[in-house]
Amino acid sequence: MYFYPQWTHFRFVVTCVRFYSKNKSSSNLLNVLKTMPKEPRHVIAAQKQRIKIKQKSSKYVPGKVHLQILGTGAKGAPGAVYLFSDQSRYLFNCGEGTQRLAHEHKMKLCKLEQIFVTQTVWKNIGGLPGTALTIQDVGVPQITLHGPPGLNEIFLAAQRFVVLKNLKIKIADCSKDPFFEDNVMKVKYVSLSINETDNDKDIQATVDQAEAATSTRNERKSRKRSLSAISNNEVFEDNTDYFAHERKKSKRSRSRKRSRSLSQPPGSGTSANNSVQFDKNTLKEVTDNKTSVCYICCLQPRPGSLNLEKCVLKGVPPGPLLGRLKNREDVTLENGDTVKSSDVCHPDDPGPVFLVVDCPSEKYLECLITNTEIRKHQKFAEKDTDVACLVVHFTPSEVTRLPQYQKWIEDFIPSTHHIFINEDNTCMGSIAVHRIQHKLNLLSPNFFPLLNNHESSHIENLQHISNKKLKCDSVNEDNINRVSNDNMVDNNSSRHSIRKFGALYSFHLRPKKGPEDTSEIKLDPEEYVRETMTEEFVVVHNELKQKLTDAARSLTIKGYPKVLFLGTGSCIPNKTRNTSGILLHTSEGCNVVLDCGEGTYGQILRFYGPNDSETVLSNIKAIYISHLHADHHIGLIGLLQGRRRALNKLNMVKDPVYLFAPKQILAWLNFYDRCFESIGEEFILVPNGDLILNQELYPTNDKIELLERLQLQNINTCIVKHCPNAFGVAVVHKNGYKITYSGDTMPTDELIKLGMFSDVLIHEATMEDDLANEAVVKTHSTTSQAIEVGKLMEAKYTILTHFSQRYAKLPRFNENFSENVGIAFDNMLIKVDELPLLPLLYPALRIMFAEHYEEMEHKAIKRQLKSEKLSALISNDVNMS
Structure with missing residues (x-):
């Protein structure tokens, strides 16, 4: 969030007013105010304060340290474990969606400076870009990444859409430095690797591509795993500043050829300052990608306190x-x-030891089992104080079930606790999404069905070895009651199944040692209903039910198309509004995703549940990315991987998905494919720029095939007023209905032409009307502007989305909200024929979120008063001069 000096530094504004009113015209004054710096100056001040606190606290060993599960690693949930001390924070792995859970559970990131990654795969690093932006905003001056080679490369590749001006990224060289140490703990790096050399040719090909990416050569060497290009001779580059307020035109040739996969290497620009620079040796190590780093953590010794x-x-x-x-x-x-x-004095605390382990596959088992450093902390330890009190397993569930892994767990002493962060868990970590869904469900169970990520509440027979002291009860975010002992399976007198772990499960390391089950999250639907059912709401609620029933009688509702809103917030995820994502069910067996913010895959899992979601994912035939801001596409890799897993599980043909996107996205995707995980076979690129209305460049035969597969009559795009390479899209189904999606934009004439006579316009409405000037600065639309666009294109219905997170629950209404205007919420599923019912919810929504709405109104009044004071001051000073 940016802070505007014309409001926060009022005295400075007054000085400007008085000076310019005497010396220059009022228009010059307004220009000065408009061009005043909008850098987040609070970040600089927060960083200075943080450094002072850090210097003071680093002299002492903290007295309280505990570890907490932030993300359980369940399907659709991040894997992340947070270590707290009095002074600092440490994060182990950072899966996609980490920052959203941290925000909801108030795990402040302002003290986070060390992130430990076990493997450079998306499930561990997908949340790094978003988390980095968040901790930059709260004033963290520097973070250090620990883990396998190449962690820094992800930020280099993403520097176009993840702008880190005030945050320094430092990389710990785990191959040279044996450990990390500060006043809280000492962490020893233990690398697990596979000694294979049969992929040397692939590695060399990747290095060759990386060299080409940082040069201006036109010739490209191809990899052993073929990836078709947009054009074999085209030099692909992306030196675009996606946050510039003015679009810079650049000369780039348009391709007419179809890409079935990835194209040119990332960042092949001629400017050294703007190009992504890759180190040859690092790329070789990253592409090898056969290293998993485990961590042996020992808290620093602490003298016993005085009794x-x-x-x-x-x-x-x-x-x-x-x-x-x-x-x-x-x-x-x-x-x-x-x-x-x-x-x-109390006895001295020598510092407990805990391990963080990730054994990616059976191939790594021998290296793990025979590792001498880890054995020092099992039952073979020379001293009792060296024995691990806790092991955190990021190891996949299929590996933990292997007899060799179970035998390795047996080599720890019985008092060692084990926490498993993998897909055997079912808790996705959020209370807030269920709370608001239960409330909205009161309005319409049809539009707001209860979420389904609770189908696997039983304890599976994992045959893990567990500490007898470890309680075997199971809690996830959808279970209110404890699981009974009937769900425990004792297969062997020496083996005990263990519980699934929920988010916020805590383990204390100092001063006491042991788990704290009471910290886990639980849902209480009855409480959510009680919070809502006030006397006033009950009256309106009864009226609403009658109105919906009466209105529905006059409608003929077909099963398709229907729209599921997965994310309706802007910029960063909020606990109730995720970043942009829409799932469009065009017809039976055909789904299209419109934008793909962080956590989109998890939203699908949460809505449909672990079983039905596989069918939904496998039916995704196309993904549309409107522009390359992170909140619209950073979830793409996770969604592609989730779709592939669903196809594998259902034994379906693994056809690639059509990816409609600015072709500049290839710089990012191509880098990830070459350096981390293979995603190149998952999609066929269709450049948005090749589908512009009345200017199509996409080959006719290819488009015919595309439309047939997607069961569409047509699909076209237009350039909109936002950042460079930003597009709107209109989809016409073979049954005749037309849906237009704006992406992020100011009101744009081209979008109106594109969407003429749409059945539905889905338009961003980031700002309320009072913030029209801020909307111009950030190139967004206000609610009234979005509604007006719908009127001008003669759309039957307009649905508003992409709200600023200041409207986390409800945007401000105005007189322009009419009977054909609807508001989108996360996890709202609506058929196009049901849209006339949506405005009927407005009165009940105002009462349901009355406190939030009153707060917005109060802030609006304060803004108005401040604006009037400034206007009066300008007028008086101009008259006096």
Whole structure:
């Protein structure tokens, strides 16, 4: 969020007003105000404050340390574990959706400076870009990434849409430095690897491509795994500033050829400052991608604290003697008695040990089992204090079930606790999404069905070895009641199945050691209903039910098309509004995704549940990306991988999905495919620029095939007023209905022409009308502007989405909200024929979220008063001059 000096530094504004009113015209004054710097200056101040606190606290060993599950690794949920101390925070793995859960559960990221990654795969690093943007905004000056080679490369490749001006990314060289150490703990790196050399040719080909990416050569060497190009001779480059307020025209040739996969290497621009630069040796190591880093963590020793009760019993008076005893000095009292420090101090804490382990596949097992460093913390330890009190397993569930892995777990002593972060868990970590869905469900169970990520609440027979002290109860975000012992399976007298772990499960490392089950999240639907059912709401609710029933009688509702809103917020995810994502069910067995913000895949899992979601994912035939801001496409890789897993599980033909996107997205996707995980076979690129209305460049035969597969009559795009390479799209189904989606944009004439006579216009409405000037600065639309676009294109219905997160629950209404205007919510499923019913919800929504709505109104009044004061000041000073 940017802070505008014309409001936050009012005195400075007044000075400008007085000076320019005497010396220049009022138009010049307005230009000065408009061009005042809008950099987030609060970040600089927060960084300075953070550095001071860090310097002061780094001299002491913290007295409280605990570890907490942030993301359980369940399907659609991130895998992430957060370590808390009095002074600092540490994150182990950062899957897609981490920042959203951290925001909801108030796990402040302002003290996060160390992130440990076990493997450079999307499930571990997908949340890094979003998390980095968040911690930059809260004033963290630097983060250090620990893990396999190539972690920094992801930020280099994403620098076009993840702008880190005030955050330094430091990379720990785990291959050279054996450990990391600060005042909280010492972390030893343990690498698990596979000794294979049969892919050397592929590695060399990748290195050749990387070299080509940082040059201006036209010739490209291809990899062993063929990837068809847009044009074999085209130099692909992307030096675009997607956050510039003015679009810079660049000369780029348009391709008429179809791409069945990835095209040119990323960042092949001529400017060294604007190009993504890759190190040859690092790329070779990254592409090899056969290293998993485990971590042996030991808290720093801490002297036992002074027991004041024992001091009183020994007759020690208040004063300097207490300080000497605390410093481990024996003292002599006035009566001649000697008090030993060991008698009045708690025992020293040598620092417990815990492990973070990730064994990606069976191939790594031998390296893990025979590792001498890890064995030092199993039952073979020389000292009791070296034995691990906790092991966090990021190991996939299929590996944990292997007999060799189970045998390796047996080599820990019985008191060692084990936490598993993988897809065996079912808790996705959020209470807020269920809370608001239960409330909205009261309005219309049809539009707001209850979420379905609770189907696997039972405990499976995992045959894991568990500490007998570890409770075997299971809680996930959809279970209110504890799972009974009937769900426990004892297959062997020496083996015990263990519980599934929920988000917020805590394990204390200091001062006490052990789990805290009470911290886990639970749902209470009855409470959510009680919160809503006030006397006033009950009256309106009864009226609403009658109105919906009466209105529905006059409608003929077909099963398709229907629209599921997966994310309706802008910029960053909020606990109730995720970033942009829409699932369009065009017809039976055919789905199209419109934009794909972070966590889109998880939203599908949450809505449909783990079983039905596989069918939904497998039916995704196309994905449309409107532009290359991170909140519209950073979830694409996770969605592609989730779709592939669904196709594999259902034994379906693995046809690639059509990817409608700015062709510049290839710089990002091509990098990820070459350097981390293979995604190149998952999609066919259709450049948005080749489908512009009345200017089509896409080959006719290819488009005919495309339309046939998607069961469409036509699909066209237009350039909209937002960032460079931003597009709107209109889809016409073979049954005749037309749906237009704006993406992010100011009101645009080209979009109106594109969407003429649409059945539905889905248009962004980021700002309320009072913030029209801010909307111009950020090239977005206000609610009234979006509604007006719908009127001008003569759309039957307009649905507003992409709300600023200041409208987390409800946007501000105005007189332009009419009977054909609807508001989108996350997890709202609506058929096009049901749209006339949507405006009937408005009165009940205002009462349901009355407190939130009153707060917005109060803020609007304050803005208006401030604006009037400024206008009056300008007018008076101009008249006086």
